[in-house]
Amino acid sequence: xxxxxxDTAWVLGxxxxxxxxxxxxxxxxxxxxxxxxxxxxxxQNLGTIAVVSVVxxxxxxxxxxxxxAGGGFIGTLHLAxxxxxSAQVPGFNLTVPPLAFATFQMMFAVITAALxxxxxxxxxxxxxxxxxxxxxxxxxYAPIAHWVFSPEGWLFKxxxxxxxxxxxxxxxxxxSALALALVLGRRRGWPRDVMAPHSLPLTVLGAGILWFGWxxxxxxxxxxxxxxAAQAMVSTQLxxxxxxxxxxxxxxxxxxxxxxxxxxxGAVAGLVAITPAAGYVxxxxxLLIGLLGGITGVLAVAVxxxxxxxxxxxxxxxxxxxxxxxxxxxxxxxxHGAGAHLLGEQALAVIVTIAWAFTLTYLIATAVQxxxxxxxxxxVEVEGLDTAIxxxxxxxxxxxxxxxxx
Amino acid sequence: xxxxxxxxxxxxxxxxxxxxEQIGVLGMTVxxxxxxxxxxxxxxxxxxxxxxxxxxxxxxxxxxxxxxDAADVVDVIVKSAATGQIGDGKVWSTPVDELVRVRTGERxxxxx
Numbered sequence: 293x294x295x296x297x298x299d300t301a302w303v304l305g306x307x308x309x310x311x312x313x314x315x316x317x318x319x320x321x322x323x324x325x326x327x328x329x330x331x332x333x334x335x336q337n338l339g340t341i342a343v344v345s346v347v348x349x350x351x352x353x354x355x356x357x358x359x360x361a362g363g364g365f366i367g368t369l370h371l372a373x374x375x376x377x378s379a380q381v382p383g384f385n386l387t388v389p390p391l392a393f394a395t396f397q398m399m400f401a402v403i404t405a406a407l408x409x410x411x412x413x414x415x416x417x418x419x420x421x422x423x424x425x426x427x428x429x430x431x432x433y434a435p436i437a438h439w440v441f442s443p444e445g446w447l448f449k450x451x452x453x454x455x456x457x458x459x460x461x462x463x464x465x466x467x468s469a470l471a472l473a474l475v476l477g478r479r480r481g482w483p484r485d486v487m488a489p490h491s492l493p494l495t496v497l498g499a500g501i502l503w504f505g506w507x508x509x510x511x512x513x514x515x516x517x518x519x520x521a522a523q524a525m526v527s528t529q530l531x532x533x534x535x536x537x538x539x540x541x542x543x544x545x546x547x548x549x550x551x552x553x554x555x556x557x558g559a560v561a562g563l564v565a566i567t568p569a570a571g572y573v574x575x576x577x578x579l580l581i582g583l584l585g586g587i588t589g590v591l592a593v594a595v596x597x598x599x600x601x602x603x604x605x606x607x608x609x610x611x612x613x614x615x616x617x618x619x620x621x622x623x624x625x626x627x628h629g630a631g632a633h634l635l636g637e638q639a640l641a642v643i644v645t646i647a648w649a650f651t652l653t654y655l656i657a658t659a660v661q662x663x664x665x666x667x668x669x670x671x672v673e674v675e676g677l678d679t680a681i682x683x684x685x686x687x688x689x690x691x692x693x694x695x696x697x698x
Numbered sequence: 699x700x701x702x703x704x705x706x707x708x709x710x711x712x713x714x715x716x717x718x719e720q721i722g723v724l725g726m727t728v729x730x731x732x733x734x735x736x737x738x739x740x741x742x743x744x745x746x747x748x749x750x751x752x753x754x755x756x757x758x759x760x761x762x763x764x765x766x767d768a769a770d771v772v773d774v775i776v777k778s779a780a781t782g783q784i785g786d787g788k789v790w791s792t793p794v795d796e797l798v799r800v801r802t803g804e805r806x807x808x809x810x
Contacts, residue, residue, distance in 0.1 A: 486749045488742060547743045557745060593745045606745060 293380045296387040302517040303388045303396050309508025310399035314341050314406045316501025320556070321410050323494030324605050326487060328676025329414045330494075330686045339422050340406040347426045348398045349374055355434035357381055357397065357442050364446030367438050383443030387516060396512060397437070401429050403509075404461045410605035411469035412666075414479050414487070415673050418681055420666040424657060428468065432652045436464050436645055451634065452641040453626060455524065456513035458568020458619040459645045466612015467649035469603055475657035476667050478602035480674065487604075492552050499556035503532055506563045510570035524570035528563065531570075531582025535562015535614075538586025546590075554590065561589030561610050565618035569625065577625040584621065585614040616642050699794040699807060700768040704759045705731065705787040706779040711757050717778035718761070721770060724810070727760045737785030756787060762794055764807050 318337035322330045344352075351372055358367030359382045370376065377391045386393055405425045412421065439445040440454045447459075454460060479487070489495060510528045514521035539558025540550040565585025566578055573581065592613035593606045603609065619642055623635030660666050672680040679685060706714060711728065718726065732753035739752040763771050768791050775789050799809035 549743050553744055
């Protein structure tokens, strides 16, 4: 196979950009929880990087991108352990080394699993979540990645378009988050008690890192340093901006205030919405998709109060809802092939992804809850996960502390 | 001896401290506290969810003074802390039975 130096440099750099999104997510989410749970949120994200990268290497990459086992449903274990690194990835015509592609896609699996920490904020066990995430990547993420991203996948073959993971990352994590929230149950005191973010500056920093990393996520998904990458780059920036503006305008209209958290959330909502479309739409369409993403996000985060499920940091509202909006809009706004047929295929992908992710996540989470345990005890939840599970405090602001033992 | 306790707005602390120094008060203890009286809190909005934050940040001063000085000290605090706006706080005094300076063991008014 032919390896292009420019393409390879871009994909390798993009892989690092996408990795950086998960520590960014730790800050984004960490700022939104109460100060007694912030370290638990961060270490769940760091732990996710570690376990998902290992599981990806051992099995999940091959299930997602290995030679199709039949019907476009799942890959075989031919590439398990990242075997056969010099052979072309099945179905692709890559100009980058397969290991560059495998590493880039590894970071996608990491961030998608990490998104689920947001729905389980303040009440999820560290060990239980890592077990859950390991199984989830194999059973939920890898098949959906195979269907949509692998040219041998059944949705790919039907013509479904997903440039950088509107289905595979956003709708997948949103639907999974809903199932996880239902299995975990509501936080004690929600929605009556005040559970305000403890540090929005951390959240803004995290949103900035996500925004930055998203250039690798979207423009890197061109898998080459070419025009599609440039198209995705500009789409990404424009949608983040109109997403931010759309969220703030609606928020100002509904509550009377344009908030910092709204700006950070709106940018992410716009980025989510453009993810499936980034390299497939022109700049004007990107402006519109981002705007509708931001508006969708600010309206969707209110739904959980109506239906009383505690999706704590709005993974369903932001990633699920805005992912659906972007995926469907692509059906009518794509530069090539837009129309009723494409819209129908996009809708099929949305429905299948939601059904698979929701059902399997519900089963995995229930199984982990009944064996390892997924939800902490009420005492731990009240004390705070940081001191109770991890024996640490994020902020040592006073000087009245206990002495050292032993 | 009397313990004078004052709950005042945080930004008047320097004025109150200066006024007390002028009448010879030699020390005080200050803490950051939260509470509410007639002044209600404020509303915060996070992703559309509105929270009413009832407790307003205030500064609490504690000063122990001789019985004869108590009325003056209360007056000085009230005068220097007043803005005329709602939320100016409260001042009250409590009898003190015993006072000991830790360093020297002096007791009663000598320890002031």
